Amino acid sequence: MSFPRLATFSVNGNARYGLVTDRGIVDLSARHAGDYPTLREVIAAGALTRLTEAAAHQAADFPLDAIAWQPPIPAPEKIICIGVNYPDRNAEYKDGQDAPKYPSMFMRTPRSFVGHETPLLRPRASAQLDYEGEVVLVIGKPGRHIPESSALDHIAAITLCNEGTIRDWVRHAKFNVTQGKNFDATGSLGPWLVPYSDESQIADIRLTTRVNGETLQDDRTGRLIFGFRYLINYISTFTTLVPGDVIVTGTPTGAGARFDPPRYLKPGDVVEVEAEGIGILRNGVADEV
Numbered sequence: 001m002s003f004p005r006l007a008t009f010s011v012n013g014n015a016r017y018g019l020v021t022d023r024g025i026v027d028l029s030a031r032h033a034g035d036y037p038t039l040r041e042v043i044a045a046g047a048l049t050r051l052t053e054a055a056a057h058q059a060a061d062f063p064l065d066a067i068a069w070q071p072p073i074p075a076p077e078k079i080i081c082i083g084v085n086y087p088d089r090n091a092e093y094k095d096g097q098d099a100p101k102y103p104s105m106f107m108r109t110p111r112s113f114v115g116h117e118t119p120l121l122r123p124r125a126s127a128q129l130d131y132e133g134e135v136v137l138v139i140g141k142p143g144r145h146i147p148e149s150s151a152l153d154h155i156a157a158i159t160l161c162n163e164g165t166i167r168d169w170v171r172h173a174k175f176n177v178t179q180g181k182n183f184d185a186t187g188s189l190g191p192w193l194v195p196y197s198d199e200s201q202i203a204d205i206r207l208t209t210r211v212n213g214e215t216l217q218d219d220r221t222g223r224l225i226f227g228f229r230y231l232i233n234y235i236s237t238f239t240t241l242v243p244g245d246v247i248v249t250g251t252p253t254g255a256g257a258r259f260d261p262p263r264y265l266k267p268g269d270v271v272e273v274e275a276e277g278i279g280i281l282r283n284g285v286a287d288e289v
Helices: 039-044 048-055 087-092 148-154 167-171 228-238
Strands: 006-011 014-021 024-027 068-070 079-083 104-107 120-122 133-139 155-162 187-195 206-211 214-220 246-248 270-275 279-287
Touching (some): 006 039, 014 048, 048 187, 133 206, 133 270, 148 155, 155 270, 155 279
Parallel strands (some): 079 246
Antiparallel strands (some): 079 104, 133 155, 155 187, 206 270
């Protein structure tokens, strides 16, 4: 892979961040933690590219098989998720309604996500654990009432999400999906951040999700109902976006709930979310103990 990749990881339980290379991972936290304790502070300082370039030719400190991957942004202030944002996904609801006028959205907690190569947990409360592959925007520049014309200037990086959902729990109440979207360790973020360069990088990314090697979701970000510029503009109308905020931009058609019978995840399954120019986010599935 030729694009830069910055990851949060742990070694012997100690959280670190670094540059992922084909040789292993360069520990940037060992060199810069005094100025930037986590990647969130690196992003806030606008230093992603500078640290990446400085470390590009340094020797790896750890082989990749010696680390545990973590979600790239530790303790983001906000994780904002967008629902029903691909045309075919809207049609899946079979309610006869046109594409929505405004985006549906909900918030998730950091604890509901794990990192790359860490099992998703099917909870004791339900067997209806579903997958949702999504492209993620990470905010780098704060703002409120951000115009669409300059919205992309506020993106620091992109990454991936498996926005795991407990389907029967999103129907427990009349107006919200919060319960089914926030079970501990049911989703994943990662594997790393890819610094944002320009609009061509994100305009038409192919996004696929595979379960046990079978492709079940496949679409392109060029088909989003609500594009990245609009989402940043709309969200910043009601809340101030700050560095490290995470926007999960929507999933294509093909989630397990839409099959007949439904194809929910079970222990032993492997889910891979892949996107051009980002990489592959891979997670197994296990039962909650």
